[in-house]
Amino acid sequence: MTQATHYDVQALTTFVERLFEKAGADTEVAQVVTRVLLEGELLGHRTHGLNLVSRYIDGMLGGQVKARAQVLEQVSDSGISSLFDGHYVLGPYCVSRALDCAAKGATSQGIGIAVVRRAAHIGCLAAYLKPYTDQGLVAMLYSSDPSVGLVCAHGGVDPVYTPNPIAAGIPTQGEPILLDVSMSTVTLGLVGQCRDAGSRLPHSVLVSNDGQLSDDPRDFFTSPQGSILPLGGQAFGHKGFALALLVEALTSGLAGHGRKDAPDQWGASATAVVIDPRFFGGLQAFTDETSFLGRLILASRPLDPERPVRLPGQAGLALRRQALEQGASLSSQLVADLDRLAGQLQLPALSQ
Template sequence: MTEGKRYDAQTLTTFVEQLFETAGADAEVAQVVTRVLLEGELLGHRTHGLNLVSRYIGGMLTGQVKASAGLLEQVSDSGISTLFDGHYVLGPYCVSRALDSAAKGATEQGIGIAVVRRASHIGCLAAYLKPFTDRGLVAMVYSSDPSVGLVCAHGGIDPIYTPNPIAAGIPTRGEPILLDVSMSTVTLGLVGQCREAGSPLPHPVLMSNKGQVTDDPADFFTTPPGSILPLGGQAFGHKGFALAILVEALTSGLAGHGRKDAPDQWGASATAVVIDPRFFGGLDAFTDESSFLSKLILASRPVDPERPVRLPGQAGLKLREQALREGVSLAQKVVDDLNQTAGQLQLPALS
């Protein structure tokens, strides 16, 4: 990948917050959404980082996406369990509020869970986790979108559900373990990237509408459409398929709003679960165990000596540290899109 121009993280924060506020977002919403999108960029999740700013603001300007904190409705709250209706408010704000609510339950009673229905696009799930692991909390996020079908059932042909990612942050004595895994073989973003590049996918991870496993991204964009295979592919996809059903139940099922309602616009169902180890075996015992396991993993013999075994999130955290130290490298297309949005809002460009 070509190295892009580097920008100071605070400069980007100020610039993007101003874009959102000028487009009509509340200051609080602008700050939270900017923080989440920048964190995704810092961790190397460039398909779910600052490239989403223009898309989000475009949705705001058409009225499809909302940006007022007051529109996020707290439907119920037991102290441990909370339900929010996002009413299509910017997704990173909805999920951040849900995690804060779940963390409050966890720190007061050991565990908290908050569910959001009808949030707009929520970005990179891993980007939400570190503030909670820094507090010694285990944080988990599950997500689905009941308006979209992209992934087939194991043994089936037709697209039924979304990639349904699961993310978790696990505190250790050092850097946290951050995992973010979709219940599909690949993401829609990768399929689209390969299509634009005119290249096949790395593996045959798609199902054509005729029931043939394929690595050709064109077989996904057909009428009727093809589908993405569940995590595990043709051989072991029953595992990813089963986990995807669990995610559907924990998100849209608990939210009381899902595929049965036939929503006609993108609207994430998301569930945040936070656990405080202090209410169980204790934080020291927990981080002793997670750190011990981490050391075992990192010390294991690699298949390729040039590629040592690493923990989930380890590469992203290294990128994050470098970006905060040296500046955030942005692809030229991202810069161009940001500046186009700035021009549309009559604001100065990012230089």
């Protein structure tokens, strides 16, 4: 078992911000990116948490990823709808700016929408949501990457699009409901983890390049490449496939930059939609309804008495509370990676 050490969240925040600043990021960009990556870590999304720090900084040092706030271009702004061109600025900064812009539209007109094209990797979508639900806003995110094909169309073999996640934060009278769902059966991260561990996937969620269903991650990493099945698998994948097409339209379609442009560098298309319930039935009525529904769900009888029914995001928020109280638990492998970066950038190590 990999050993883990607990670190004070504020000290960890300061450490990671310094890494980004020393690597060349603006203070504002460093703070925003650190907040999003750390939030992903606290919510338990370890593949999209602090382990991305080294990937992001390596991209910065290699020149593929930008980290200056002024590079992010706001192409248009109507007050309700806006378009940003990230020019490959660190993705969490791009998406946070888009969400802030959409929230401004929502609080003044009831709804706001902001689209980003060519953002560098944007991390965990669920990590962006809580600051907006805390304001009584409904926040939704959609994401795709037009430079990559990983998931096949329903009934097809060849990889066409990315997992295309949809995330949403829904305010209640207590903790928010946070959902983050890919339109594929599994993520690329899980396929890679299973390959590295020498294990098989839980189900046959892949299609080999010769059209065979497989639970062997090696059948994805071939030449030609295999594919991940759409959400719903072989039997019900038409549903995930249809939703994935919707995400493509709402992201790359609205961004005016997508697969037709054949981009050769990883660059996310992302869309943020924010709604203020105060302009509709009212915030009190909204949270009365979402809270009642939440209680109804939590009271339902579980199939397994040892595994009670829970709401989306409930487990992650519990992990977050624990980390804020007791410190964030980081694996020795992650700490070693962060210390390597610190040494490279001539900064004190996290572990000292």
